[in-house]
Amino acid sequence: MSTGFFGDLQPIQFVGPESRDPLTYRHYNKDEVVFGKRMEDHLRLAVCYWHNFCWPGSDPFGGETFNRTWMAAGGDPMGQAKLKADVAFEMFQILGMPFFTFHDRDIAPEGKTLAESNANVNAIADIFEKKMAETGVKLLWGTANMFSNRRYMSGAATNPNPDVFAYAAAQVKNAMDVTQRLGGANYVLWGGREGYETLLNTNIKQELDQLGRFLNMVVEYKHKIGFKGAILIEPKPQEPSKHQYDYDVATVYGFLKAYGLENEVKMNIEQGHAILAGHSFEHELHMARSLGIFGSVDMNRNDYQCGWDTDHFGMNVPELALAYYEILMAGGFTTGGTNFDAKLRRQSLDPVDLIQAHVGSADAIARGLKAAAAMIEDGRMKGFVEDRYAGWKKLENQEVLKGGSSLEALAERVHAQDLEPQPVSGKQEYLESLANLFV
């Protein structure tokens, strides 16, 4: 029985590029085979719980705008959580998307004790299990919210108070248990408060050691319970904290190396967080691929003129094409996927806006994927890069990289040959024009 929230909205259909109706799929055709795989299997699109069903439309300067019935003040929290679950699964089916994602606190109200909170989460997980079986919708990943409650105001794993660390450990254990039970493909950690507000009260070394130990416990527990998914860290440079330790992909890599975790943990990369860290999205994806820690993506778009996390829906096809180019070059997703970590603008009040936003962005993403596949199939871009570094394929230069040389030996060669290497065009505009052939 429908909640009626979406009125008589029917499941969105694929019509094709000629459609002029923005409430149809023009490019996202889940069964279309692109680069050897069904589009659905490539993209592994997921709808997130928090922005769609938990955020009331507030911002730092204004309150609720959406007035969703399941967030009404004074309602029965568990009743509201159940209604929310009903609406959520209706939305998954209207969109025809295969995955969803959630934080523990998104799906069920916090109780007076952690035990009570866990019980609430587990009760909703029971409902999820049933709904997932009925609909075929799967869990891309679960995570624990360790940043909203005031107990975490100074961090969770990095809190100066060891009791908060313990509390966080207990909360993550339950979130991992639930994720495991629901067949989640990954488990994610985002450390929004794992950072500092002011160096004046902070000991970074101490906090990093705490975070390193915490993450090792997560990995140990994963293996203990036989969780097969990936453990993913989601980098973000700041906000809410002034500085967050998981600043960007390269920073997290150094952290993983320092605590022996580089083979155990992968990255969940968000476009908006990349932008806030001063990088393009494709940079973060390429970097993760280079370091061997690419995992999954949180898809959205940060407004380039705003200095905070705007979580727009990704709509710029050329940018999405470059992102999927990197994803395909990394071998595509294994356990990971494309999670819509995007939210409506707070003026988009209508239920149909939730649908429209996901449909519009899914279509842009599908175009991005098809363009990326076409770039790879064309081969000129990849070939150009290979040719550019071809000199390093020579045996003698391979030797240099492997350690079989020295400053003196190379200096000797330079002097012996009066070497003066000539620069070669980098052809950026050619490559950009080439990319534009396919978007």
Next chain:
Amino acid sequence: MSTGFFGDLQPIQFVGPESRDPLTYRHYNKDEVVFGKRMEDHLRLAVCYWHNFCWPGSDPFGGETFNRTWMAAGGDPMGQAKLKADVAFEMFQILGMPFFTFHDRDIAPEGKTLAESNANVNAIADIFEKKMAETGVKLLWGTANMFSNRRYMSGAATNPNPDVFAYAAAQVKNAMDVTQRLGGANYVLWGGREGYETLLNTNIKQELDQLGRFLNMVVEYKHKIGFKGAILIEPKPQEPSKHQYDYDVATVYGFLKAYGLENEVKMNIEQGHAILAGHSFEHELHMARSLGIFGSVDMNRNDYQCGWDTDHFGMNVPELALAYYEILMAGGFTTGGTNFDAKLRRQSLDPVDLIQAHVGSADAIARGLKAAAAMIEDGRMKGFVEDRYAGWKKLENQEVLKGGSSLEALAERVHAQDLEPQPVSGKQEYLESLANLFV
């Protein structure tokens, strides 16, 4: 015999805080003992060659403004280099600063071959040796310019062309030899072109491997020639490249770990580069201290409203105080020091402006140092931080950090105790007010 460049300007004297003459030292009193050491030994101030003697006052929209005689078009390059050296040592003595720093290409003209370039560098180094002996001025560090010549337009160690890598190796060898010969306290690498302009023509993994191997060769050569100083990397996020691999301290740390160099290489941290990377200067210093790789500083100030490297002279005492607080907390400089990597504004045409800028900034730095020492001696800031993390000193929590616990064990404790940790004020405003007592 004086070049006459500075007219009849006499060595700058320490007068004391009551002086109202900006061409006196009011706070930089080299022999004053602060926090157990002479100020000169604490700060180890160094004058750089490039901004003062090589930059003609140009910017991307305009040409030379300074019209220094030793840069006049059509002059004899080696004669100009010698005149430049004379002026430089006159300036060191007027300022009474103990150190200087240079790139190989700053001090001598590039020749037709690397051999010729090396000969030029070595000839000027002969002159330096004599002048250093006469004046007592010492070399804080040397480095090689591997970013100005067009051969390096696509990188030095990270160039797609292995011949450029070889050329760079040969150039660094000579720069290290010269630095060693002149008793340099450190050797620095700044990778302005070790990055990329566009991902479309770039293979990051390949380039990082090249850079890792190159740096290992530098370290191997250091040990071979018995160079006692530190090898320092200077992080910068971008400019001239769109992205530079030595983005910031945390990024470089990950790179060092990946290539086994974390015990061999330290950081030369620049205020302006920190700002461009989205960090405060004190963040980068604290991070380097936490990771055990603090080395030296390039002192300047980036205009907070400009998105490029402005290299202003540091003049903001409260900010400098926080920087030296971190430096003192790191144990102070060993081989490192405070290098003025700052340049005149291009409208500051007069020779005396060179002196004024260094004097004004040295005074601000001295005030910063004294304030930092006072903060530490007061003890309340440090004590606050220690108290904040005191819970982690407990044996049971030490055990947690050492690995003697697990998510399950901690969850058990949380549930057994119905633990609900209460947040405690972080007292940022108190700490900021406290800091203000001393600046």
Next chain:
Amino acid sequence: MSTGFFGDLQPIQFVGPESRDPLTYRHYNKDEVVFGKRMEDHLRLAVCYWHNFCWPGSDPFGGETFNRTWMAAGGDPMGQAKLKADVAFEMFQILGMPFFTFHDRDIAPEGKTLAESNANVNAIADIFEKKMAETGVKLLWGTANMFSNRRYMSGAATNPNPDVFAYAAAQVKNAMDVTQRLGGANYVLWGGREGYETLLNTNIKQELDQLGRFLNMVVEYKHKIGFKGAILIEPKPQEPSKHQYDYDVATVYGFLKAYGLENEVKMNIEQGHAILAGHSFEHELHMARSLGIFGSVDMNRNDYQCGWDTDHFGMNVPELALAYYEILMAGGFTTGGTNFDAKLRRQSLDPVDLIQAHVGSADAIARGLKAAAAMIEDGRMKGFVEDRYAGWKKLENQEVLKGGSSLEALAERVHAQDLEPQPVSGKQEYLESLANLFV
């Protein structure tokens, strides 16, 4: 009878610079005469209502941290508003500050209709009147909150719906009436939603016309009721909106000119908003002075590494000195003053933190004022600027500025004299060093 909120905290005393207790005034000595006026009369310090008594410590990623009793869920709104007023006036007296500021919605709960909301505001205003008479605390300015309620999500005066415009007009009328009744020295408008989220649904011309008309009505009403204070606009470039029409001082000036308001409206300039607009605080102050529209300041400090409005307490003395230098050069405040539009960090939970923050910042401000006065009394900075433009004082050049010349006439002179003007040093480092003599 005290509310007990601040425990046994006594009014903060001036002790002097030698004090090492951050809960004393070391520099803010209200009766000390600086540059010909009592410090209190120069600075006209004001405590704001919103950050101190209405904000619960939430941010976009987390909820309430402060747990103030007067914000407790389920309380009687008017009773809470009265308690809040009691606490507020206790705080004003502990700080010994002469002014306060508020939005209508800060002081009283919103009712079911505007009439009910107005009645609530007026009831609290009755209480204010009594308390102001008892304590001598005065109102620097009042304003209306037209950005928090969802009715204003698409703007107040710039709303596409004329009914919202009417509603806003009615709300401002009441806020002006209350401000007038309480003897407010100014009335402020900050247009947080007077802007847009996306150009795709926006007609800027239409919205500017609405805003221009609205502001004219405000000015007309001011004259009608005989309000003697200034009407002030507070520029901000963005946040909450993607773009706000009152972007910065220069933009607002153009708007005022377009709608004939440049002689009726002045600027309330906020440090943090200046920074977000890409300007220094002193730039905005100098610009307002140059355009003849300087009014008042919202004093705070934006974290230079954060892209959102952080509203830190101003603590950097050299920066404050430059700000008060501009304020003094503008002739100082007339109706305006220094409003602390600054908030605690959300981890600063203790009531005493509210006091500490204001005391620490007031002291930094007082140092800034004294330094600025000393700079002016020294005269070298001002003299340097006057000398720099001295050529324009010549009669013939005055004529040029007044319109008595042309391109041809000037060209003729250039050719006749073979004019080649020589550049002169701008001496920025000298001037910065000079400023440092006084901070």
Next chain:
Amino acid sequence: MSTGFFGDLQPIQFVGPESRDPLTYRHYNKDEVVFGKRMEDHLRLAVCYWHNFCWPGSDPFGGETFNRTWMAAGGDPMGQAKLKADVAFEMFQILGMPFFTFHDRDIAPEGKTLAESNANVNAIADIFEKKMAETGVKLLWGTANMFSNRRYMSGAATNPNPDVFAYAAAQVKNAMDVTQRLGGANYVLWGGREGYETLLNTNIKQELDQLGRFLNMVVEYKHKIGFKGAILIEPKPQEPSKHQYDYDVATVYGFLKAYGLENEVKMNIEQGHAILAGHSFEHELHMARSLGIFGSVDMNRNDYQCGWDTDHFGMNVPELALAYYEILMAGGFTTGGTNFDAKLRRQSLDPVDLIQAHVGSADAIARGLKAAAAMIEDGRMKGFVEDRYAGWKKLENQEVLKGGSSLEALAERVHAQDLEPQPVSGKQEYLESLANLFV
């Protein structure tokens, strides 16, 4: 006779979207009629002189990379200027673009006196006249370079030295004369040094008055010589100066109003400058349209992760579509056009890279134009905006805007009706999806 610079490169042909060769036009089909006009007449594409023929590939950290023969050290300046003109017109013809643009100093060397410089400019203008007649290439606009020579280091019109003001006036006179002679469609002023480096040595009011008078003289001279084109100002917020007075469109508008120029001067809007000022390109275009001062565009793209002027070639079709949407909504270009103010990356060494960059970007621009036309023809976007403000079309609300109301009158209505306006969805995601139908 060809210079041979472009080898045997033939004029670029339109082939159509199916082409996979980036050296063909796939979308820029000059004779294709779009929205009622030939594409060439819509876009009015122009090739600029400075980036293509004058910039040697240098950046602040490195020298020349391009090694163009006409920039070789020691060459005959006028001979080189003639060769440069030959190459330029060859390039215009290979591209088949109808317009070009230049600064006076781009085309001819600076002489020992202004008279000599003018003579050089005029000599090249003679050559241009002939070439323009032969090829049909026209001049979109001319301008004077008043920022490169050291005499202008402290500004041209805003220089503290009135002699520099006079010199600038004389230089502009000649540049306007040449522009007039060559049938230029506009005359542009970009004030790269009309700003300040530090407020400490600056009197903004004085400088604005100088700039206002200068611009009035330009307008007076335009009328005197009967120049029919538009006088255009090109806003930029900073770089090279810390702050430039022509910050953005809204700022310039205020300046024009202050000096009575708002009906005489229009805007030349650059994408990269918009971005540096914190705006989207379409914002600046929409703002200029709203203020009635839209003129022309400098087309390029700033790297979103770089804080300096990068002048990339515009390649992002969805962004270009929104720009041309605004241009078409403004009525399209009259005297203005689309000037490629974009430069090669400095690693793009090959002559063909110059061609490739313009071809690739022209194609992206053509796609943008066609998409914008389709959006307007579809009508839903425009219709949505009109409907959104429909309430203001009502007579009573028109009256309000015209001045026939007051705060009291509106308050009375609100209270009489117990008005509570209900918010309506802004539908940003729908509109973004709609836009994506056409790109």
